[in-house]
Amino acid sequence: MNRNKGKNTRTMDRKEFIKTCSALGLGAYLFPSLLTGCSPEEDSYPEFDVNFSGKVLIVGAGAAGITAGYVLNQYGIDFEIIEAAPVYGGRVKEISGFADFPIDLGGEWIHTDATILSTLINDSSVDAKIDIINYSPETLYLWNNNKLKKRNFFSNFYGELKFKSTTWFSFFDNYMMPAIGNRITLNSPVTAIDYSTDKVRVTNTNNDIFEGDRLILTVPLTILKQNRIDFTPALPASKIAALDEIYMPDGIKVFMEFSERFYPDITYEGGLADVINGDEGEKIYYDAAFGKDTNRNILGLFSVGSPSTRYTSIATDEELVQYILNELDEMFDGKASRHYIKHVTQNWSKEPYIGGSYTHGDNSSAAPILKESLDGKVYFAGETYAPEDYATVHGAAQSAYVAVEQILKG
Amino acid sequence: MKQLLIILFLSAGFYQAGAQEPPGRPPVSVGYFSHYGFQPGLKIGTMFPLAGDTLRQWVFSPQLGFFTNPGDDTNALFNLEVGYKKPKRGKHAYSQWSAGLGYLHQSKLQSFSIHLGNGNTGDRQRVGDNFLLPTISYEYGWATHRKISWYLKPALGIRLLGRNEHSTMLLLEFGIRL
Numbered sequence: 190m191n192r193n194k195g196k197n198t199r200t201m202d203r204k205e206f207i208k209t210c211s212a213l214g215l216g217a218y219l220f221p222s223l224l225t226g227c228s229p230e231e232d233s234y235p236e237f238d239v240n241f242s243g244k245v246l247i248v249g250a251g252a253a254g255i256t257a258g259y260v261l262n263q264y265g266i267d268f269e270i271i272e273a274a275p276v277y278g279g280r281v282k283e284i285s286g287f288a289d290f291p292i293d294l295g296g297e298w299i300h301t302d303a304t305i306l307s308t309l310i311n312d313s314s315v316d317a318k319i320d321i322i323n324y325s326p327e328t329l330y331l332w333n334n335n336k337l338k339k340r341n342f343f344s345n346f347y348g349e350l351k352f353k354s355t356t357w358f359s360f361f362d363n364y365m366m367p368a369i370g371n372r373i374t375l376n377s378p379v380t381a382i383d384y385s386t387d388k389v390r391v392t393n394t395n396n397d398i399f400e401g402d403r404l405i406l407t408v409p410l411t412i413l414k415q416n417r418i419d420f421t422p423a424l425p426a427s428k429i430a431a432l433d434e435i436y437m438p439d440g441i442k443v444f445m446e447f448s449e450r451f452y453p454d455i456t457y458e459g460g461l462a463d464v465i466n467g468d469e470g471e472k473i474y475y476d477a478a479f480g481k482d483t484n485r486n487i488l489g490l491f492s493v494g495s496p497s498t499r500y501t502s503i504a505t506d507e508e509l510v511q512y513i514l515n516e517l518d519e520m521f522d523g524k525a526s527r528h529y530i531k532h533v534t535q536n537w538s539k540e541p542y543i544g545g546s547y548t549h550g551d552n553s554s555a556a557p558i559l560k561e562s563l564d565g566k567v568y569f570a571g572e573t574y575a576p577e578d579y580a581t582v583h584g585a586a587q588s589a590y591v592a593v594e595q596i597l598k599g
Numbered sequence: 600m601k602q603l604l605i606i607l608f609l610s611a612g613f614y615q616a617g618a619q620e621p622p623g624r625p626p627v628s629v630g631y632f633s634h635y636g637f638q639p640g641l642k643i644g645t646m647f648p649l650a651g652d653t654l655r656q657w658v659f660s661p662q663l664g665f666f667t668n669p670g671d672d673t674n675a676l677f678n679l680e681v682g683y684k685k686p687k688r689g690k691h692a693y694s695q696w697s698a699g700l701g702y703l704h705q706s707k708l709q710s711f712s713i714h715l716g717n718g719n720t721g722d723r724q725r726v727g728d729n730f731l732l733p734t735i736s737y738e739y740g741w742a743t744h745r746k747i748s749w750y751l752k753p754a755l756g757i758r759l760l761g762r763n764e765h766s767t768m769l770l771l772e773f774g775i776r777l
Contacts, residue, residue: 232718303711307718318712318722325671325707327763341766345634348671353710364715453764480709 240599243402251279253407253570256589273378294535296582320353322480326454411544431555440546447528470494493546630774640666701732
C-alpha cells in the first residue's frame with residue numbers, strides 16, 4: 190500500500206530524552222530536532238509472501254499477541270490466542286470512571302510518530318480518527334536533596350505524544366479486538382510448550398492442550414526468566430544466556446485526584462545527572478490531565494526500576510498512598526494531603542502474569558539471539574523483541590508483524 | 600535550513616545593492632535566528648546611534664524575529680535593544696553588549712488527529728500565548744567590507760507573564776549587517 194502520510198515532527202520524548210542524553214552527554218540537549226528528525230518510520234507494511242497455511246497459536250494477549258492475531262486474521266490464517274489473565278491487554282490497560290477521561294494504567298505515551306497508529310492498523314478501509322495530544326510540558330521541576338527546583342528551561346527539549354480522549358488499550362480494543370475477540374481463551378496460564386514434533390503443543394494449568402503448526406510467544410520477559418514455562422526441547426543455552434543479559438524491573442503507576450492543582454507538568458526525582466543517567470530506572474510525577482478536555486486535577490506517579498521498588502514493595506494500598514502523600518507534602522508544603530480526593534494504583538510488579546515493568550538493560554547483543562525462532566516453530570514477539578524501539582507499546586506491536594511475516598514466509 | 604540559508608544570502612545580495620547608497624542610512628541586519636541554535640528562524644533589524652563616535656557608541660536597535668520548533672510551536676518576536684558597541688582587535692572587529700526587551704508571541708500545537716486509514720494528520724488545535732522577553736546579549740562582529748559586517752550573537756532571556764511560569768531562553772543569531 191502506498192499512502193500519503195502527514196508526518197508530525199516533534200521534540201524528544203521521555204525515553205529519547207533519557208537515552209539520547211545518556212549516550213551523548215549534555216551536549217545532546219542542544220540537538221533534539223536533529224535527533225528526532227532521524228527517527229525512522231514505516232508508512233505501511235508491505236504485502237507479506239504467504240507460504241504457510243496451518244494454525245498459529247499465540248501465547249499472550251497483550252499488545253503483541255493482539256496485533257499478531259489481527260495480522261493473521263487479515264491474511265486469513267487460522268489462529269488461537271491463549272491468555273493467562275482473566276482479561277486481555279497485558280501491559281496496556283485502562284480505567285474509565287476514575288476521571289472524566291480514560292486513564293492508561295499501563296503503556297501511556299506514544300514514543301514515536303503518531304502515524305504508527307495507522308501503520309499498525311495497516312488497513313486503508315478504516316475510516317476513523319484518533320485525537321492526539323502534543324505532550325509538550327511547560328513546567329518541569331527537579332526534586333533533589335529534599336529541595337524542589339524549577340528547571341523549566343529543560344522542558345523546551347522534552348516532548349512526545351499521548352492519546353487525548355482514548356488510550357493505548359482502547360486503540361487495540363476498538364480497532365483490532367472486534368476482528369479477533371472470539372479467538373481468545375482467557376484464564377489459561379501456559380505451563381509447557383512442546384515443539385519437539387512437527388506440531389507445537391501448549392499445555393495450560395488445567396492440563397488443557399492446544400495444538401498448532403507454529404507458535405508466537407508474547408509472554409513478558411519475567412515469565413521466561415523465571416522458567417515458568419517448560420520447553421521441550423529446552424531453550425538453547427545461547428537464549429538462556431541472552432535472557433540473563435536483560436531484565437524487567439519493578440514498575441508502578443498511581444493516579445491521584447486533588448481538589449486543587451499544586452504541581453507542575455512534570456517533577457523528576459534527582460538531579461539533572463540522575464535524570465540523564467536513567468538506566469537504573471526513573472520516577473516522575475506528572476500532570477495526567479495535561480491536554481485533556483477536563484477540569485479535574487489528576488496527578489500521575491510513574492516509576493520503573495530501582496526508584497519504584499520503594500513503592501512496589503509496600504504491602505497495602507493504604508500504606509502506599511500515605512507514603513506518596515507524605516512525599517508530595519514534603520515537596521509541596523502539605524498541599525497534597527489537604528487537597529487529596531482519591532487514588533487508583535496499578536502495581537505491575539504484583540501482576541501475577543506480568544511481574545514488572547518492561548525490558549531494561551543493554552539488549553544490543555541479547556536481542557538478536559532472543560529474536561531467533563526455536564526450530565522455525567516457536568517465534569517471539571513483545572516489547573523485548575521490538576525491531577527498533579524496545580520497551581514500548583508500538584515496538585511490541587511491530588514485533589508481532591515481524592513474527593507473522595516470518596511465519597507466513599514459510 | 601537550506602532554504603533559510605538561501606534566503607539569507609539572497610537578502611544579503613539585495614541589501615548589498617542598498618549598501619552602496621550614500622552614508623547616513625541606518626544599517627540593516629539579516630540573520631539566522633534560533634532558539635538554542637536548532638529551532639530555526641530569521642531575524643531582521645536595524646540600528647541607530649544614540650551617542651558616541653564612529654568606533655565606540657551607544658546604539659538603539661529594533662528587531663523583528665521568527666523561529667519555530669517544528670511540529671510544536673512557532674514564535675514571533677518584536678525586540679528593542681540598547682547596546683554599547685566598541686572596537687575589538689582593530690577596527691575590523693567589534694563587540695557589543697546589549698540589553699533588550701521583547702514581546703514574544705507563541706503559537707503552540709495542542710492536539711491533532713491521525714486518520715487510521717491513511718495516516719493523515721489534521722484537526723490541528725493551536726493555542727497562543729504572549730510573553731515579555733527581557734534579554735541580555737553579546738554580539739561579536741567583523742567587517743569584510745567597509746559596509747558589510749558579519750555577526751554572531753548569543754542572547755539569554757526570560758519569558759515572563761505568559762500563562763505558565765517563567766522560563767529561560769537561549770537565543771542564537773548569526774547574520775550579516777549592511
